[in-house]
Amino acid sequence: MMDLKAIRQLERTARALEPDLDERQRLFQDVAGYAEAFLQAIDDLPAFVDTRDQGIGLYDSPIQDEPRPMSKLLEHLGHDVDRPGLNPASGGHFGYIPGGGIYASALGDYLAAVTNRYAGVFVPGPGAVRMENLLIDWMRQLVGYPKESTAGNLTSGGSIANLMGIVAARDAIGLKGRDFERSVVYLSEHAHHSLGKALRIAGLGECIERFVGLDERHRMQPGSLARMVREDRAAGLLPFLIVASAGTTDTGAVDPLDALANVCEQEGLWFHVDAAYGGFFLLCDEGAKILRGLDRSQSLVMDPHKTLFVPYGSGAVLVRDRSSLLASHHYLPNYLQDTRHAQDELSPADLSPELSKHFRGLRLWMPLLLHGVAPFRAALEEKLLLARYFYEELRAKPGFEVGPYPDLSVVIFRYIPRHGDPNAFNQKLVHAIHQDGTVFLSSTLVNGQFTLRMAVCAFRTHLETVQQALKIIETLAKKLEST
Numbered sequence: 001m002m003d004l005k006a007i008r009q010l011e012r013t014a015r016a017l018e019p020d021l022d023e024r025q026r027l028f029q030d031v032a033g034y035a036e037a038f039l040q041a042i043d044d045l046p047a048f049v050d051t052r053d054q055g056i057g058l059y060d061s062p063i064q065d066e067p068r069p070m071s072k073l074l075e076h077l078g079h080d081v082d083r084p085g086l087n088p089a090s091g092g093h094f095g096y097i098p099g100g101g102i103y104a105s106a107l108g109d110y111l112a113a114v115t116n117r118y119a120g121v122f123v124p125g126p127g128a129v130r131m132e133n134l135l136i137d138w139m140r141q142l143v144g145y146p147k148e149s150t151a152g153n154l155t156s157g158g159s160i161a162n163l164m165g166i167v168a169a170r171d172a173i174g175l176k177g178r179d180f181e182r183s184v185v186y187l188s189e190h191a192h193h194s195l196g197k198a199l200r201i202a203g204l205g206e207c208i209e210r211f212v213g214l215d216e217r218h219r220m221q222p223g224s225l226a227r228m229v230r231e232d233r234a235a236g237l238l239p240f241l242i243v244a245s246a247g248t249t250d251t252g253a254v255d256p257l258d259a260l261a262n263v264c265e266q267e268g269l270w271f272h273v274d275a276a277y278g279g280f281f282l283l284c285d286e287g288a289k290i291l292r293g294l295d296r297s298q299s300l301v302m303d304p305h306k307t308l309f310v311p312y313g314s315g316a317v318l319v320r321d322r323s324s325l326l327a328s329h330h331y332l333p334n335y336l337q338d339t340r341h342a343q344d345e346l347s348p349a350d351l352s353p354e355l356s357k358h359f360r361g362l363r364l365w366m367p368l369l370l371h372g373v374a375p376f377r378a379a380l381e382e383k384l385l386l387a388r389y390f391y392e393e394l395r396a397k398p399g400f401e402v403g404p405y406p407d408l409s410v411v412i413f414r415y416i417p418r419h420g421d422p423n424a425f426n427q428k429l430v431h432a433i434h435q436d437g438t439v440f441l442s443s444t445l446v447n448g449q450f451t452l453r454m455a456v457c458a459f460r461t462h463l464e465t466v467q468q469a470l471k472i473i474e475t476l477a478k479k480l481e482s483t
């Protein structure tokens, strides 16, 4: 006889996983209280905090059998996670490519988690899958890909989206192992490192990577590309893929997409555009002008967790001709046989390596419907104009040398001290900015020179924030120069 008492006993302990109404309300209040305190302080919180401990306090509470109070957890979160290092929620975050974190997305994530809707396959999760497909279709329209043939996927970020684009290219072209050593990929030396990584993961590490010549604004030169392709063909190689950037991470440069598309069409190459950072600037007229030609690519990537301001964990890939994406990813195991006849909608699981996945659609759908698109459009145009404002202001300040006029919202610059090595000086300058912490900027190497970057992309960045950054940068540069 089965011992039901033992089952009951286990149930009593297991039921801790289902707090009752009172307990839920208490927990929710604690968490909402934490979130509110964070949001109410956000304008005064530093963008970067260099702490000695770097969150090591987390190890004081190892995972154990016994419960701990929410207050203790929130204490850890506040002290060990949300204090040290970069604060990506800050409007003063101008480093790398800033991410988002809009509130309506947090609410969407909350509901996605509470209901735990399954968004991988249409039959079990028809609404969730339709929501994802609706979002992909909205992006498709924004880009201008054809409705009939396009497919896409909401990914965890741009790196995975780039990987999927590369795999789609590989499979569409039908590259086989014996071809790899002769196959050529063309990219810019400013292409995001996730692309090199994607090529390796996709088994294309043996392919030849060619860096196309850049113009003085760090954009790929179509003439240089065409020449390289011709020479490579003449040498018996197999040019197959061009990776352009619509907004490089280093300098924000947008490659001349239209002209590159011409070369791709002439030469029959797959045209992949990494628009992880720049893609959503299509929403505003200025951005759409700069991104002209994006619709002529075969595949592209954009990151809602950058320029749609949603929290980390949201990228997207679109592929103009869905067949290779489907060919690589579709499947029908026995245990999913009941889903066989539902062809109303493509299932994300047939288009990506993921099966069970986070219901990513809700964190996008909720803010887009709740706010409408207009505030997103305005925020993006605002960022473009703020970057131009920063550029103009900094250029007028003695001692500063700015890079090219920004294509989108990244400005690169250096301070040229009256004496000494500019590289060492700018390294000290970025360090001083980090120590100050009010705003955060990062650096890169451009033509071998240590260069500072101002990436205006956080939704909490407004005119005052940029003016504050200008003041801090100038003050710290002068102070450094006088010491």
Ligand SMILES: *Cc1c(COP(=O)(O)O)cnc(C)c1O
Residues within 6 Å of the ligand: 097, 156, 157, 158, 159, 160, 162, 192, 194, 245, 247, 248, 249, 274, 275, 276, 277, 303, 315
């Ligand atoms: C951020 C970025 C990536 C990588 O995207 P993740 O979402 O960080 O994985 C790729 N390309 C460009 C141009 C980027 O800005």
